[in-house]
Amino acid sequence: MRRRLLPLLALLGAWAAGIALLRRTTGRRRERVDLYFEDGSMQSLSNGAPEAARLLPLARAALDAARGG
Amino acid sequence: MTAEQALADLTEISSQVEAAALFDANGTVAASTLAESEPFVRAVQDLLAAAAEARQGSLNQLEASTLTGSVFVVRDGDSYIAATTGPEPTVALVFYDLKTALRAAALEPAPKKAAPRPRAPKKKQEADGDAA
Numbered sequence: 001m002r003r004r005l006l007p008l009l010a011l012l013g014a015w016a017a018g019i020a021l022l023r024r025t026t027g028r029r030r031e032r033v034d035l036y037f038e039d040g041s042m043q044s045l046s047n048g049a050p051e052a053a054r055l056l057p058l059a060r061a062a063l064d065a066a067r068g069g
Numbered sequence: 070m071t072a073e074q075a076l077a078d079l080t081e082i083s084s085q086v087e088a089a090a091l092f093d094a095n096g097t098v099a100a101s102t103l104a105e106s107e108p109f110v111r112a113v114q115d116l117l118a119a120a121a122e123a124r125q126g127s128l129n130q131l132e133a134s135t136l137t138g139s140v141f142v143v144r145d146g147d148s149y150i151a152a153t154t155g156p157e158p159t160v161a162l163v164f165y166d167l168k169t170a171l172r173a174a175a176l177e178p179a180p181k182k183a184a185p186r187p188r189a190p191k192k193k194q195e196a197d198g199d200a201a
Contacts, residue, residue: 033120034131035128036129036131045123054123062113062140062151063140066087068105
C-alpha cells in the first residue's frame, strides 16, 4: 500500500512545487509603475489599474526611444 | 564635475543602466548617453506629466517596470535624470546611483578666475636687540 502511495505523493509534490515556481516568476515580472512623492509617500500602480494602463505605454515609448526603436 | 562626467561615472559604476539623460524642467538636455536624446527626453516628460495627473503631489521619483525593461526618473528641484535598464533591475541600487549622478552634476562649479594665492605672512623683523 505504501509503495503505491509513494509515487503519487511525489507527483503531487512536484506539481505543487511547479505551481509555486510559476506563480513566483510570473508575479515578479508583473508590469507596474511606482510613484514616489516628496512627502515620502509611494503609490504602486499595477497593470490593470486605469492609471497604469495610461502610464505603461508611455514607459514603453521611452524605452523604445532609448533603444532607437 | 560636469554633467557629462556625472553620466560617464554613472554608466561606469552601474552595469544595469543602459541609457541615461540629464535634463531640466523645460526639457533642455544637459548631458546624455544617447546620440539622439530628444525623443527619449520627450517620452519621459510625457510619462512624468501623465504620472502627475494620476495623483496629486510633488513627484520626485518614478519607476515604470515593463516586461522588456524599466524606466527610472529622479528629480531634484528643476533637474531631472532619467535612465533605462533591462528587466528586473535592482531598484534601490539604480535609484541610489541616479541620485548620486544627479547630485554630482548639480555640484558643477561655475567657471571662475583663479583666486590669488594668499601671501605668506611676513617674517617678524628681528628685534633690534639682536644686533646688541
